[in-house]
Amino acid sequence: MLNPAELQIELFCRGLQIAPSCDLLQDARHVARTRAGLGSGLELVIPGDLKDLWLNVPVEEDFVDDTPFVLEKRNGAYLVTDNKDKGAYQVVVPGEPKWYDEETSSGIKMAQIGVLQGTYLGIYVSNSCMYWYGNEPNNCKFCTTGANVGVNEVVEKAIDDVVEVALRAKQESGVTFCHFNTGYQNGRGLEQLAPYVKAIKEKVGLLTGIQCVPVSEKEHWQYDAMLDLGADHFSFCYEFHNPEYFAKYLPGKEATVGQTAFFRSLEYCQGKMPKGACSGEIIAGVEPIEDTLRAIDYITGVGAFPTVCIFRPVIGSDMEDHPSPEYTEMRRVMEYMYRACRQAGIPMGLAPNIEVSLIVNPDDAKYLVPRDLSFKLHQLKMRLLKKLAAVKFRRELRPRKVSGDTAVWKLRRGQEDQHHV
Ligand code: SF4
Numbered sequence: 001m002l003n004p005a006e007l008q009i010e011l012f013c014r015g016l017q018i019a020p021s022c023d024l025l026q027d028a029r030h031v032a033r034t035r036a037g038l039g040s041g042l043e044l045v046i047p048g049d050l051k052d053l054w055l056n057v058p059v060e061e062d063f064v065d066d067t068p069f070v071l072e073k074r075n076g077a078y079l080v081t082d083n084k085d086k087g088a089y090q091v092v093v094p095g096e097p098k099w100y101d102e103e104t105s106s107g108i109k110m111a112q113i114g115v116l117q118g119t120y121l122g123i124y125v126s127n128s129c130m131y132w133y134g135n136e137p138n139n140c141k142f143c144t145t146g147a148n149v150g151v152n153e154v155v156e157k158a159i160d161d162v163v164e165v166a167l168r169a170k171q172e173s174g175v176t177f178c179h180f181n182t183g184y185q186n187g188r189g190l191e192q193l194a195p196y197v198k199a200i201k202e203k204v205g206l207l208t209g210i211q212c213v214p215v216s217e218k219e220h221w222q223y224d225a226m227l228d229l230g231a232d233h234f235s236f237c238y239e240f241h242n243p244e245y246f247a248k249y250l251p252g253k254e255a256t257v258g259q260t261a262f263f264r265s266l267e268y269c270q271g272k273m274p275k276g277a278c279s280g281e282i283i284a285g286v287e288p289i290e291d292t293l294r295a296i297d298y299i300t301g302v303g304a305f306p307t308v309c310i311f312r313p314v315i316g317s318d319m320e321d322h323p324s325p326e327y328t329e330m331r332r333v334m335e336y337m338y339r340a341c342r343q344a345g346i347p348m349g350l351a352p353n354i355e356v357s358l359i360v361n362p363d364d365a366k367y368l369v370p371r372d373l374s375f376k377l378h379q380l381k382m383r384l385l386k387k388l389a390a391v392k393f394r395r396e397l398r399p400r401k402v403s404g405d406t407a408v409w410k411l412r413r414g415q416e417d418q419h420h421v
Pocket of ligand 1: 120129130131132138139140143144145184213252
């Protein structure tokens with residue numbers, strides 16, 4: 001039998017067939033084919049004695065035709081069966097929140113404003129990324145944003161709509177974290193997000209995460225401005241540590257900012273925030289594994305949290321024919337990630353109710369190591385830290401006035417214009 005993390009990794013790599021006994025229209029969250037497309041699968045939970053694991057399993061991609069894993073419904077409960085060895089694993093299919101189909105005061109379906117990815121609320125504030133536009137699009141090759149623009153989401157989201165959805169998600173789905181993403185906005189992503197972050201902190205009271213293409217070093221003041229507005233987390237998706245893979249698969253990022261901008265921004269932000277508050281996001285299963293392990297060493301070495309996606313050849317992306325990664329390699333990566341976090345003292349699993357379904361979280365990967373004395377001592381340490389951190393998190397989950405002002409962008413840009421004159 002596989003342990004929960006091994007099953008999670010297998011399902012990310014192989015996908016899942018759906019048996020006719022399943023009633024997913026009734027029981028499951030709809031498959032949200034938004035943005036890059038990595039969340040384009042079925043949300044599942046694998047229960048475990050250390051923790052329950054959330055995952056978004058591929059169900060539609062071509063490679064799923066060869067999977068041995070099948071989702072079945074028996075006596076009202078869901079099981080994943082493994083045709084290789086006839087193993088059966090109990091899983092939970094999380095239902096769709098009621099608020100998804102309801103409308104905001106301005107008449108927009110709430111699921112078109114934000115959706116749950118695992119247990120957090122993901123919001124793409126404007127449904128576009130400049131890499132997709134121009135005579136020759138230079139989008140990231142694994143991404144399908146260009147194909148999804150305007151299909152599942154509203155093009156520009158009003159702040160009041162976002163606040164309304166976040167309040168419902170907090171009240172009814174127990175959401176504690178709102179993650180904002182912009183795609184590439186010609187260096188204006190942080191400025192675009194600023195009023196949304198301020199509104200969520202002041203009117204809703206959630207932890208907030210920011211994901212934008214990084215700005216240049218002389219623009220790092222923008223991160224300070226976001227911190228003043230209450231940003232709790234920055235993630236930097238540089239995807240590939242090997243510079244050749246970075247340039248080949250991320251031509252827009254290579255042409256506009258370059259890989260080092262990701263490193264400098266991650267280092268700058270992490271240097272100002274508690275250990276593990278920032279993350280470096282990478283994709284495993286495309287570049288050589290040794291490069292992925294180097295990425296994990298680098299990210300944990302600067303005190304940040306590694307967010308490692310298992311590559312998914314999403315339908316409609318330029319990489320849809322690229323093979324899905326091998327289980328044994330991905331298991332090795334995830335175990336390495338867990339051990340690296342432990343060695344670098346990166347806290348795991350401290351924040352309340354934040355389970356990311358698109359990745360194997362470092363905390364999920366603890367199933368991959370022996371439960372020896374050092375494991376047990378580390379678990380104890382994390383439980384104590386979680387208790388201490390709970391005070392801070394309780395404060396952040398209450399609406400509060402923030403010290404920052406979104407006008408700082410206008411002010412700074414005005415000063416820069418004057419300087420140029
Ligand atoms: S930055 Fe890359 S991954 Fe993100 S939306 Fe744009 S093309 Fe897609």
